[in-house]
Amino acid sequence: MNPTLPAAPSRVPDVIRPPSRQRKNEHMPNAILREMGDAALVVAIGRWRQDALAEAFRRHAGAVHALARRVLYEDAAAEEVVQEIFLRLWNSPDRFDPDRGSLRSFLLAQSHGRAVDILRSDISRKRREEKDARGTAEAGYDIEHEVWDLAVADHVKEAVSGLPVDERRAIELAYFGGHSYREVAELLGAPEGTVKSRIRSGLRRMRGSLAAAGIGAP
Amino acid sequence: MSATHREIQELLGAFALDAVDPTEAVVIEAHLATCPRCRHEVREHREVASLLAYAGTSAPDGMWDRLAATLEGAPPAAAAPALMLGRRQTASAAYGPRRRGASIVKIVATAALVAGLGAGGLQVQRTLRSQDDQINKMLATDASRARLLAETAAAALADGARQVHLVTPDRQPIADAVIRANGEGYLLDKGAPTLPEDRTYQLWAVTGGQKLSLGIPGRDIDVLAFRVPEDTDALAITVEQAPGAVTPQNQAVGFGLVQR
Numbered sequence: 001m002n003p004t005l006p007a008a009p010s011r012v013p014d015v016i017r018p019p020s021r022q023r024k025n026e027h028m029p030n031a032i033l034r035e036m037g038d039a040a041l042v043v044a045i046g047r048w049r050q051d052a053l054a055e056a057f058r059r060h061a062g063a064v065h066a067l068a069r070r071v072l073y074e075d076a077a078a079e080e081v082v083q084e085i086f087l088r089l090w091n092s093p094d095r096f097d098p099d100r101g102s103l104r105s106f107l108l109a110q111s112h113g114r115a116v117d118i119l120r121s122d123i124s125r126k127r128r129e130e131k132d133a134r135g136t137a138e139a140g141y142d143i144e145h146e147v148w149d150l151a152v153a154d155h156v157k158e159a160v161s162g163l164p165v166d167e168r169r170a171i172e173l174a175y176f177g178g179h180s181y182r183e184v185a186e187l188l189g190a191p192e193g194t195v196k197s198r199i200r201s202g203l204r205r206m207r208g209s210l211a212a213a214g215i216g217a218p
Numbered sequence: 219m220s221a222t223h224r225e226i227q228e229l230l231g232a233f234a235l236d237a238v239d240p241t242e243a244v245v246i247e248a249h250l251a252t253c254p255r256c257r258h259e260v261r262e263h264r265e266v267a268s269l270l271a272y273a274g275t276s277a278p279d280g281m282w283d284r285l286a287a288t289l290e291g292a293p294p295a296a297a298a299p300a301l302m303l304g305r306r307q308t309a310s311a312a313y314g315p316r317r318r319g320a321s322i323v324k325i326v327a328t329a330a331l332v333a334g335l336g337a338g339g340l341q342v343q344r345t346l347r348s349q350d351d352q353i354n355k356m357l358a359t360d361a362s363r364a365r366l367l368a369e370t371a372a373a374a375l376a377d378g379a380r381q382v383h384l385v386t387p388d389r390q391p392i393a394d395a396v397i398r399a400n401g402e403g404y405l406l407d408k409g410a411p412t413l414p415e416d417r418t419y420q421l422w423a424v425t426g427g428q429k430l431s432l433g434i435p436g437r438d439i440d441v442l443a444f445r446v447p448e449d450t451d452a453l454a455i456t457v458e459q460a461p462g463a464v465t466p467q468n469q470a471v472g473f474g475l476v477q478r
Contacts, residue, residue: 050289054282061277063268070271075278082277083285090289101261105268109234112271116236156269174237175267181232182239193228200231203263210269 030055038103046093053090060104061086064111071115071178081114112175119178159209167202170195223253230256234263241407244441245394248406382453384408384472392472393439395453401446403432407439410455410472418460422470424452434462450476 033055036044044052064085069078085107089096096106160168166188173184185195226249232238233246250257382395392410397403405421413419419439421432423446432444432453439455446453455472456463 050286053289054286057277057282057285061281062275063271065277065281066275067271079278079281079284082281083288086285087288100257101265102268105261105264108268108271109236109264112267113236160270171235171270174232174235175270179237180239181229181237184237196228196232199235199237200228200263203231203234203266207262207266210266215269 039098042089042093042096042098042103045089053086056089056103057086060107063104064107067108068111068115070176071112071119077118078115081111081118084114085110116178155210155213155215156206158213159206162209163202163205164198166190167198167205170198171202174199223249223256227256227259230259231263234260235267241440244406245408248396380477382474382476384453384455384474386471387469387473393455395474397446397450397476401448403444403446405433405435405439405442405444405453407441410439413437413457416460417457418462419471420456420458420462420466422454422456422466423447423450424454425449426451429454429466431462431464446476452476 033041033051036052036055038056038059041052041056045056061082065078065082068081069075072078072081088110089107096103100106163171169188170181170184170190173179173187174181177184179187181195181199182192184190184199185192188195190198226246229238229242229246233243238246250260379396379398382397383391384393384395386392391408393405393408395403395405410419415437418437419435421435421442421444422429423432425447426449430447432446433442435442437460452473452475454466454470456466456468456470458467
């Protein structure tokens with residue numbers, strides 16, 4: 001009394017066939033690419049789709065470049081960072097884990113890390129010292145001036161301006177100045193432990209403000 | 219919640235902004251591998267930072283063309299397998315296809331993980347990540363070396379490796395070590411001072427009454443890869459005359475028991 005088994009499918013459904021490696025000069029229509037989510041784009045990049053990388057570049061390279069340039073103060077070095085970050089995405093798309101945040105956040109974190117590495121290298125030490133001197137003379141960095149996105153700019157500015165000055169200054173020096181928290185402590189004449197706490201509490205405070213405005217929660 | 223956990227939590231904001239020292243980054247990344255709550259916090263900090271960074275502008279003209287031109291010459295972009303045969307002699311060409319194959323599996327494994335499809339995918343992901351780490355370690359610049367080692371340490375932690383906390387005679391932390399099941403280990407600095415130029419730290423395995431040199435980190439401990447014998451009872455660090463000693467000439471400045 002065996003139950004009747006459903007007939008086996010005559011062919012393997014397309015969705016579970018192993019992905020065939022596509023030639024790089026095959027392009028999906030732009031309209032389809034532009035509608036794809038970032039995670040799907042990265043899967044396509046994993047299949048060597050150069051047009052998918054181009055779309056990821058179109059979406060995020062501006063921000064990646066702007067951040068690298070803001071930290072390094074140099075166009076050529078910033079472009080090197082952009083090239084490196086997107087080559088890394090091309091060669092190792094698996095390093096992006098959608099469970100750990102958005103693609104933009106991932107690329108910006110990579111860009112920032114690389115820019116800071118360059119800044120801290122011996123070659124760039126002199127440039128940083130010059131930049132430090134200039135930063136002091138110009139009364140420092142102002143994150144309000146770094147926020148340009150029209151859709152979220154007002155909310156982000158509001159969140160930034162809602163920060164206590166000490167927290168805001170510590171985040172500016174660490175993020176845009178590329179300083180370690182120990183250097184920030186020295187620059188501000190504050191204890192290292194206090195600076196650690198200010199950076200963390202400032203970021204959490206902004207997160208709270210932005211989440212209340214419906215921004216930043218993936 | 220241990221003091222170490224609290225110390226690490228305090229550093230998470232600075233860590234998310236790349237504002238910690240490389241040795242701190244190593245310890246934090248190893249911790250993140252085992253602590254979902256801290257991972258979540260770092261993710262949130264980075265999302266906030268990405269909003270601060272967003273410029274809303276496009277990349278300058280011509281930048282994509284220059285990047286695309288480099289892709290044309292890069293092994294992974296030479297997609298047709300038949301064309302690859304002539305290039306396999308180069309190291310990068312040899313890595314290209316293997317890593318790309320791993321990439322797809324890892325993304326699938328990640329997707330499976332997200333969908334809650336079980337530990338099998340997790341194991342695949344860890345194994346592949348470990349393989350990538352070995353390749354990356356060879357190719358790594360000094361600047362990213364510490365982070366890559368941390369990922370290896372993280373994989374080791376996830377696979378049930380043993381942790382050893384080395385402390386000074388007055389019980390202050392000096393270094394942490396993690397030892398994988400296969401005997402591979404990593405020593406991570408935990409506040410050891412820089413030594414004079416003619417001195418060096420040296421790491422020893424204590425097995426029975428014997429002391430076997432495991433490696434010589436130099437004037438700073440920083441990060442050191444080593445391998446221990448199976449019957450290691452403890453790890454010890456001494457300060458020796460550079461370039462190091464065959465047998466320990468001085469009392470240990472750091473000591474930690476290895477759990478069997």
